[in-house]
Amino acid sequence: MSIQDRYRLWTEDPYFDEETRQELREITDPQEIEDRFYTDLEFGTGGLRGIIGAGTNRMNKYVVRKVTQGLAECVCDHGQEGMRRGVVIAYDSRRYSPEFALEAALVLAKNGIKVYLFDALRPTPELSFTVRHLRALAGIVVTASHNPKIYNGYKVYWDDGGQVPPVKADQILARIEARESWLGIEPLSLEEAKRCGLLQIIGEEIDKPYLARVGKLALYPDLDKQKGKELSIVYTPLHGAGNILVRRALSELGFSSVNVVLEQEHPDPEFTTVPYPNPEIPATFELARKYGNAVKADLLLATDPDADRLGVALRTPQGDYIQLTGNQIGILLTYYILSQKKALGTLPDNATIIKTVASTDLADEVARYFNVQVENVLTGFKFIAEKEMEMEEGGWGTFEFGFEESYGYLAGDFVRDKDGIIASVILAEAALYYQQIEGRNFFAVLERIYQQFGYYLDDQESLALEGKLGKEEMALIMDSLRQEEIHELCGISIERFDDYELRIGKNFETGQTYPLKLPRSNVLRYSFEGGGFVMVRPSGTEPKIKFYFSVKADTLAGAEDFLRKVKEDVMQRINQIRAV
Incomplete structure (x- = not known):
């Protein structure tokens, strides 16, 4: 089908709603029409991501329907058991995220597949946890992570809680491509999905066990309870999904001196206070710095809209704030976990860290110093999760920590993706430990590492x-x-x-x-x-x-x-x- 044929179909066929057809009819630039229809929005190993709008190369409910139908057919390949195990769906604060999540849920329900849909926005790592916790066959999270507000996306997870592996992604893609027509994919009605028991709304009953597992990652829980209030933290969720769980996780461990950036506390699909909701970018910390100066905070923490990434800025002796790179955060966490587990006698002989080939070689040197194995994988946290699962199934290593330079970190065995909530908790405890036990800050710890390793x-x-x-x-x-x-x-x-x-x-x-x-x-x-x-x-x-x-x-x-x-x-x- 040519570009013009696709455009004509989407502007004339009543399958597409009037809002979609009108949006396309108002386009006068031929290049814009070509860009929207010259291809289908690419489904890769992680799923979809694209600009919100009408067209085959955009994020919209019709693209969501078609991709979900492909996923549904792969779920149905696993028979009644796979359909009963079902699919978990979460979403973030972006435009149309709730609508796309519900659209996916109802297409799955139309195929007779059980769906667990969160009652409100949730972090991506909690979706990963939930797939494992409920023993679901698959998961979907509607998010474009840290991309600009014009984007949204659709990430697919499989039963191990990790992003769908390449082989399974290819199977889903084959089903998507086998369906040439965009027409005829009709979701089940919400009322019918609930009446048939195919749609179950979930929430707090998942939050509690997830937070309990996060809390168990603390190496010094007594120190956290007794001295946690001494560490002053400013936190911003950047209008995203991390607000409730990050603050609850810190509070439950004893970090009670947490000030949230009020202007960025609540969900906002326009991200009105930041040009780009990415904790890698210094501008995202502008408001947090003002809060930090007001309360003399030790740490500024920021999670991206789906709360899988964590950015950090530290207070200097002069009273200003310096942002750490993703590699510096990864090194601090690696060094803290390995050194303290060794001191506590809990570092196993086959301890292993996993990092991407884009991440600093300094981690390899630190790991070697503690006689810990390093596994380097391709860029993308899904490869870290796959290697962790490979270690577990093969019994040849114990996963201690994984990170990528783009502000993604993971500890524990209950999540299979980068986790900004886990990273916030471990980083806060590390800062507290060095402050209260060793009388030094993270700058001094980094300097000690640099002097030792280069x-x-x-x-x-x-x-x-x-x-x-x-x-x-x-x-x-x-x-x-x-x-x-x-x-x-x-x-x-x-x-x-x-x-x-x-x-x-x-x-x-x-x-x-x-x-x-x-x-x-x-x-x-x-x-x-x-x-x-x-x-x-x-x-x-x-x-x-x-x-x-x-x-x-x-x-x-x-x-x-x-x-x-x-x-x-x-x-x-x-x-x-x-x-x-």
Whole structure:
């Protein structure tokens, strides 16, 4: 079906509601029509994410219906038992999130599948927990995570509580693509779904056991109860789903001095106080800093709209606040968990941490110091969850902690995705422990780590390349880098080059190639001699190509100079490719 045929169908067929047809009829730009209909919104290993609007390449209820029908058919493949186990659905504070969640629930119910739908917005990690807790076959969370307000998305989870693995995602995609028609997918009525017992609303009965498991992750619960009030925290949910559970989790452990940023406390799909609801971005902490200055808070915490990511800013001795990078948070949590479990005698012999190839090599050095194994996986927390499950099933490792540089962290075995609630609790306890027991703050702890293992600094750059032309330009950049053998950057030798798309690596010192064991992915990684790397990959969730920089030096000044030079070198090369 041509672009014009698709456009005509969506503007004329009564299956599509009048609001949808009118929105499309008002478009006068041919390029806009092409962008909305030249393809279907891509269903990847994590699900969907796209701009809200009418069209096959947008997030709307008809796209949700079609994808959900594909998922429903895969659930039905598991027979009556799979249909009875059912699907859990959660959603965040974005535009149309409740509507899309209900639409998915009623399409599943139409297929005779049991659905557990949350009574209000909930964090993504709680959805992961609930799939495991209820022994459901699958889960859906309607969210676009930290993307701008014009986006929404649809993430699919399987029975282990992790994001749907590639094999299962391919099966769902095959069912979606096998259905050529957009017409005829009719959801069951809400009244009928409830009457038949196919739709069950859930809430507090899930919150309680989830929070109980979070609380058990505390290493020093008595310290938390006795001294938790001494740690002053400012928290912002950035208008999202973390507000209630983050505050309850901290309060139940004893952290009672928590001030919430009132202007950002309640759900707001417009995200009116932030240009971009992403805790990685310093601007998101602007209001939190004002609150922090007013109460002299030790920590500023921010979770993104679906509360799976955590951003942190620390109060300096001068009284201002410095934001930590995702890698710095990951290192602090890794060091705290491993060092304190070792001191308590609870660190098992087969202890393992899992991190992504985009995350700092400093974690590998810290882990080795504590005789802990490191598993490096592809970018995306689903790969951390898959490796954790592989360890459990194989009995060859005990998962202690997992993180990715993009502000995602996980401890415990009851959630299979990054968890901003868990991260908030462990980070608060770590800050309290160092404050009350060792008389130092996180800056001093980081400095001690750097002096022991070397100064690792990291940064990111990204290019926003939207639409069809953007995809083509990303492909050009990746192809050009893949064809050029880069042996040095800003005068520093590249020791190894790994191409995860071809699954081949090369050691430039020996000239030997070697196979890469990780799954195929469009990622290029350049490892420096002596430590650190540059990595390039198109984002799997945003119309961006990302550049990751991680450097190591003996001094902070040396690391800062190295980081500046390597960024300049790489981005100059990229600009030359784009100029061709």
